[in-house]
Amino acid sequence: MTRGKLIAIIAGAVLLTAGAAGGGFWWWQRGHSTEAKAxxxxxxxxxxYVSMDKVIVMLRSQSGDPLAHYMAVDVVFKAEDAVKEKAVKDQLPLLRSVTVKALSEFTLDxxxxxxxEQLTSEVNTAYKARYSADSIEQPFAEALISKLIIE
Structure with missing residues (x-):
């Protein structure tokens, strides 16, 4: 074999290897894009959401406590659709009554x-108990306390 043929064979092998490596890299990148997908x-x-504002409750007093203490809460009801939103609005007087009854059990301490979160849980438990006792569907997913003032 002459020296020219040997150089041509080696150059061809190098080009073939480089082409195969480039093609393999292109194929791998096509399936594994480094761009972040949105x-x-x-x-x-x-x-x-239906709001029930300014529910004011007198807290139970400790024995010998001369001052009256109050709790004021704003409650927001999370309704799933317009029909249930209307049902919540229609039942706001009942919901206000249940809220007052549940919160008036507390002392200032x-x-x-x-x-x-604990107060919200107490109120939601009271709502569920009332709707279960009346055997009617609760028109809201949950009640949230949006404002709380204790004096």
Missing amino acids: PPPPKPSTFR KAGALTI
């Missing part, structure tokens, strides 16, 4: 020691 957009909320 996350899907969040779904718009379909919930409707006990109410002050509760977190918002």
Whole structure:
């Protein structure tokens, strides 16, 4: 074999290897793109919120406590659609009554020691108990406390 043929064979082998490596890399990149894909957009909320403002409750007094103490809360009801939103609005007097009954059980010390989550849980439990006792469907998914003042 002459020296020219040997150089041509080696050059061909190098070009063939480089071409195969480039093609393999291109094929691998096509399936494993390094570009970050955008996350899907969040779904718009379909919930409707109904507010019940200024529920004022007199807290139970400690024995010998000369001052009256109050709790004021704003409650927001999370309804799933327009029909249930209307049902919540129609039942606001009942919901106000249940809220007052549930919160009037607390003393100043006990109410002050509760977190918002614990107070929300107490109120939601009272609503569920009332709707179960009346054997009717609760028209809201949950109640949220949007404002709390204890004096």
